[in-house]
Amino acid sequence: MITSEEIKRRLWDGANELRGSMDASRYKDYMLGLMFYKFLSDKTLEIFKANSDCGQVSESELVEEYAKARADYGESLDKMIQGVLGYFVLPEYLYQTWLKDIAIGEFEVQKVIDSLNNFERTISVSGDSDDFQGLFSSSTIDLTDTALGSNLNERSKNIKALIELFQDLNMVALQKSDVLGDAYEYLIGQFAMESGKKAGEFYTPRQVSEVMAQIAAKTSNITSIYDPTVGSGSLLLTVKKHLKEDVQKDLNYYGQEKNTATYNLTRMNLLLHGVRPEKMSVKNGDTLSEDWPEDPNRPAEGVLFDAVVMNPPYSLANWNKSNLKVSDPRFEIAGVLPPDSKGDFAFLLHGLYHLGQTGTMAIVLPHGVLFRGGTEGEIRKRLLNKNYIDTIIGLPGNLFTNTGIPVCVLILKKNRTISDPVLVIDASRNFIKVGKQNVLQEKDIARIVDTYVERAEKTGYSHLASREEIIENEYNMNIPRYVEAIDEEIPHDVDAHLYGGIPQANIDELKTLQTTVKNVLDSSLKSIRDGYVQLEKPMDELTKEVLTDKNIIAKSDLIREKSQAFIENYWKKLHEINNILDVNPLMEEMLVGIKELLSPFDGIDVYDGYQIIAEVWKKDLTHDAELIAGGGFYTIGRIREANMVTKGSGNKKREEQDGWIGAILPNELIAKHLYSEELQVIEDKKARLAAVEAELSELVEATKVEDSDENVALYESLKKNTEGEPQDSFESKTVKAELKKITKESSSYALLKQVDGLIAEKSVLGKEIKTKESELKEAVYERILVLTNEEIDELVFEKWFGTTVNELVKLIELPLKKELNILEQLHKRYAETLDDLDEESTKLEAELEKMMSELVVR
Numbered sequence: 001m002i003t004s005e006e007i008k009r010r011l012w013d014g015a016n017e018l019r020g021s022m023d024a025s026r027y028k029d030y031m032l033g034l035m036f037y038k039f040l041s042d043k044t045l046e047i048f049k050a051n052s053d054c055g056q057v058s059e060s061e062l063v064e065e066y067a068k069a070r071a072d073y074g075e076s077l078d079k080m081i082q083g084v085l086g087y088f089v090l091p092e093y094l095y096q097t098w099l100k101d102i103a104i105g106e107f108e109v110q111k112v113i114d115s116l117n118n119f120e121r122t123i124s125v126s127g128d129s130d131d132f133q134g135l136f137s138s139s140t141i142d143l144t145d146t147a148l149g150s151n152l153n154e155r156s157k158n159i160k161a162l163i164e165l166f167q168d169l170n171m172v173a174l175q176k177s178d179v180l181g182d183a184y185e186y187l188i189g190q191f192a193m194e195s196g197k198k199a200g201e202f203y204t205p206r207q208v209s210e211v212m213a214q215i216a217a218k219t220s221n222i223t224s225i226y227d228p229t230v231g232s233g234s235l236l237l238t239v240k241k242h243l244k245e246d247v248q249k250d251l252n253y254y255g256q257e258k259n260t261a262t263y264n265l266t267r268m269n270l271l272l273h274g275v276r277p278e279k280m281s282v283k284n285g286d287t288l289s290e291d292w293p294e295d296p297n298r299p300a301e302g303v304l305f306d307a308v309v310m311n312p313p314y315s316l317a318n319w320n321k322s323n324l325k326v327s328d329p330r331f332e333i334a335g336v337l338p339p340d341s342k343g344d345f346a347f348l349l350h351g352l353y354h355l356g357q358t359g360t361m362a363i364v365l366p367h368g369v370l371f372r373g374g375t376e377g378e379i380r381k382r383l384l385n386k387n388y389i390d391t392i393i394g395l396p397g398n399l400f401t402n403t404g405i406p407v408c409v410l411i412l413k414k415n416r417t418i419s420d421p422v423l424v425i426d427a428s429r430n431f432i433k434v435g436k437q438n439v440l441q442e443k444d445i446a447r448i449v450d451t452y453v454e455r456a457e458k459t460g461y462s463h464l465a466s467r468e469e470i471i472e473n474e475y476n477m478n479i480p481r482y483v484e485a486i487d488e489e490i491p492h493d494v495d496a497h498l499y500g501g502i503p504q505a506n507i508d509e510l511k512t513l514q515t516t517v518k519n520v521l522d523s524s525l526k527s528i529r530d531g532y533v534q535l536e537k538p539m540d541e542l543t544k545e546v547l548t549d550k551n552i553i554a555k556s557d558l559i560r561e562k563s564q565a566f567i568e569n570y571w572k573k574l575h576e577i578n579n580i581l582d583v584n585p586l587m588e589e590m591l592v593g594i595k596e597l598l599s600p601f602d603g604i605d606v607y608d609g610y611q612i613i614a615e616v617w618k619k620d621l622t623h624d625a626e627l628i629a630g631g632g633f634y635t636i637g638r639i640r641e642a643n644m645v646t647k648g649s650g651n652k653k654r655e656e657q658d659g660w661i662g663a664i665l666p667n668e669l670i671a672k673h674l675y676s677e678e679l680q681v682i683e684d685k686k687a688r689l690a691a692v693e694a695e696l697s698e699l700v701e702a703t704k705v706e707d708s709d710e711n712v713a714l715y716e717s718l719k720k721n722t723e724g725e726p727q728d729s730f731e732s733k734t735v736k737a738e739l740k741k742i743t744k745e746s747s748s749y750a751l752l753k754q755v756d757g758l759i760a761e762k763s764v765l766g767k768e769i770k771t772k773e774s775e776l777k778e779a780v781y782e783r784i785l786v787l788t789n790e791e792i793d794e795l796v797f798e799k800w801f802g803t804t805v806n807e808l809v810k811l812i813e814l815p816l817k818k819e820l821n822i823l824e825q826l827h828k829r830y831a832e833t834l835d836d837l838d839e840e841s842t843k844l845e846a847e848l849e850k851m852m853s854e855l856v857v858r
Helices: 004-019 024-050 061-074 075-086 095-103 108-121 150-167 171-176 178-199 206-216 234-241 245-250 261-272 344-353 374-385 442-454 468-472 494-499 505-506 510-518 517-522 537-546 552-577 580-598 608-631 633-637 667-675 676-705 709-716 732-741 750-786 790-802 804-829 836-853
Strands: 224-227 251-255 282-285 305-310 353-368 389-394 407-412 420-427 432-433 437-439 464-465 526-528 532-535 640-647 656-664 718-720 726-730
Touching: 004 178, 004 608, 024 061, 024 095, 024 150, 024 171, 024 261, 024 580, 061 075, 061 095, 061 505, 095 150, 108 150, 150 537, 171 178, 171 526, 171 726, 178 234, 178 261, 206 353, 206 407, 224 234, 224 468, 234 251, 234 261, 234 282, 234 305, 251 261, 261 282, 261 676, 282 580, 305 344, 305 552, 344 374, 344 407, 389 442, 389 517, 407 608, 420 442, 432 517, 437 667, 442 505, 442 608, 494 532, 505 804, 510 517, 510 552, 510 804, 517 526, 517 537, 552 580, 552 633, 552 790, 552 804, 580 608, 580 656, 580 804, 608 633, 608 790, 608 804, 633 790, 640 750, 656 667, 667 676, 667 750, 667 836, 676 709, 676 750, 709 750, 726 732, 732 750, 790 804
Parallel strands: 224 251, 224 305, 251 282, 305 353, 389 420
Antiparallel strands: 353 407, 389 407, 420 464, 432 437, 526 532, 640 656, 718 726
C-alpha cells in the first residue's frame, strides 16, 4: 500500500537521479509526458477489460488478451475504445509492451518514438480531438535529444530507467483516488523550484494559488472558469479543489497558453485530475494578440465566465506586437491602451472583459499597478470610478522562484455598487522563510481569505477604503496609504527617563493583562507620581502569579475541556474513514472547527490554533488517513513495511532493506510505550559507556600535561598515528604491552591497570548495547504484527494528538507572555533616572581625581 506522499517522494527522487545535469524545465517534459502516456495505456486496458470476458487476470495476461482480441476484431475494437476514451493505444504501442521489451532485452528507443507518433492517428475526429492532438510532438518530447545521452546507447539506458520508474503504478486507480493528479501537480511544483527563472512560464506557487482560488471559489453558481495565461493549469485545478463535488462535475475549464510545451502540460494535468475532455477547452495561442474565446453564437463577442484567475508575465514589454487599438472591445472600458512597455493592465483588462456580471476575477501582479502614473494611472482611475476593484491584497516578496519582487492580488467584480469600499489587505509581513524562499503558512492563507469574506477591518492588517479616501489619494492605491503598519517599538518617554517610573499610558496598552488579570497587574505596580508607576515585584514572581491566576486557570481548563472534546470527535471520524476522497474534506472541516472553538476566547489568535491543526495534518494525518481509508484503522495499524535505505554512492548506490517499520506506527513509539524496561537497560548502559569514555578522556588529558613518572607509561600507551606520534585515545594492545614492562609496585601500574579495565569495560558495553538494541528491534518488528486494538489506539493517539491539547491550551499564555515581556522592557528602560546617572558620573569623577592625585611625576 502506497500513499500520495510516498509516490511523490519516490518519483521526485527518481527524477533527480535520472536527469543528471539536464535542466529541470526541460526534463519535466520527458518525465511528465511519459507518465501521462502510461496513464493513456492503463486507460486503454481498463476499457478493454471492462468490455471483455477475460475475468481476473494479471496485467501481462491482459495485454496478451488485448493483442489477441485486436487480431480478431481489428478496427471494430479500436472504434469501441475510441468511442469511450476519444483515443486508443494499440497493443504493440502500449507502455506495458515497452516494459516487456526492456525485460527481455529487446528495447529500442525508436519503438517509443513510433508509439508516441502513432497516438496522433488513434484520436477520434470529434470535438474531443483537440484535447489530445500534439501532446507528444517532437518539439516537446524529442527522444533523439543529446541532452538525454551523447549517443544512442546512453539515451536508451536513460529512457529505459525513466520508463521503469512508473512500471508498478496503476495510473487508473491512482486517478480515481486523486493521488495521481496530486503527484503530477507536485512534480510540476518541484520542477518549478529547480527551474529558477524559467518556472514563471508554467507554475504559480501553491500558496499564491490557494489565496486566489479560495477567493474565486466563493463566487456562487460557478459553472465556468477561465485562465488566460494558464501555464500548467494549477490555478484552475486549485479552484476546482475548493468547489463542492457536484459543482466540480459540471464545471467547464477554459485556458490559453502561448508556450507549446506548457500548453501540452496543461492538457495532461487537467486530464490526469479527472477533467473530462468535453469539459475542457485549452488553446495554444497568444492571449493578448488575439482575443479568445469568442461566443460561437455571437461573433466578435467574448465568452463570459463565472470566475477568471490568472498569473500573467509581469510587466511584459512590447506586448502589443499585433498593433491593437483602443477600439478593441477588451480595452474600450479603459479608454486608453496600456503602455507598450508594461503589459500588466493589458492582461487585467483581457480577464475583466471575459468576467461575467456576477463573477469574480483574481489576478496576481507587481505592486507597480497600484501607483504607476501615465496611461496606467488613467486605467486605474477608470476601474476605480466604475468600482470594479473589489479587494487589493499585498503579499510578501520572494514568494516566486523566478522573481524576488513583492506582488499583489487584485480581486475584481462587475456587480459592486458605486458606494462599496475597496478592501485593502496588507499580508506582506506574514510569512516564514524556507531556504531562500518566503512561504505563506496555512494560517496566513486562512487569515487573508477570512478577512476577504468578512470584509473586516483589522488594525495594521486591513482597511476598507472609501471612495472619498481613494479620490483624496488621487487614485493611488499603494497599500501603505491605507494600511499603516503597527510600530512594535514603544516611543521613549523623556519624563520617565529623567525622573523614573513607567508611564501609565504604556500600562494601559497592555490590553490582555488589563482584561484578564487586572487585579494581579495592579497589585504589582505602585504609583510614584501622577501618570507614572513603579514595578514592585521581580518579573519571574509576577509571571508566575499571572500564569497561575484563577481566571487564567479557569480559562485554561475550559480550553482543555473543549479541545479534548474536539480531538475526541475527530479521533472517531478518523477511525471510521473508508474513502480516500473524504480525507481532504475532513481536514477542511477540522480546520474550520478549530477556529470556531477558539474564537470566543479573547486575546487568543485563532490562526495560531489553525496552524497547530494544519501541522498535525501535514506531519502525520494526511499520510495515515489515506492508508486507513484504503485498509481500515486496525488492519493498517498491524501492517509493517520494509525499511529501505540507500547505501553506497555514485554508480555503487543501491537500495537495501534494513529491517521493518510500521505502516503508520513508528518503531520508536512502540519501543517507548511497550518496551520501556528494555529501553531503560540500554539507556543505562549508554550512560555508563559515556562515563567510561569521559574517564578515559580525562586520563588522556592528564597524561599530556603532567610530566611525572607515573604518566610516562600512559603516554607511551597512547594510540600512535602513521608517523608514530601519540593520538587522543588509548590502544588496548599497547596498554597491555606497557603493563608487562613494569612491576606492579611501580607508581604507573595502577593507572595503567585502570585504563586497561576501562578499555575492557568500554568494549563489553559496546557489544552489550549492540546486542540489546538488535534484540529490541527484532521484538518491535514482531510486535507490530500482533498489536492489540487497545495498543494501536494508545499509540496512534499519542502519535497524532499527543501534544495537541497542551499546545492549544498554551495559546492562552502567548499574549500574556508577550505583554509581560513588554512590561519587563519598560521596567529596564526607565530603571536608571537622570539623578542615578548624575550620581554615577560624580562617583566616577571622584575616582578619577583620586587616581590622578596618586600619579607620581618623575
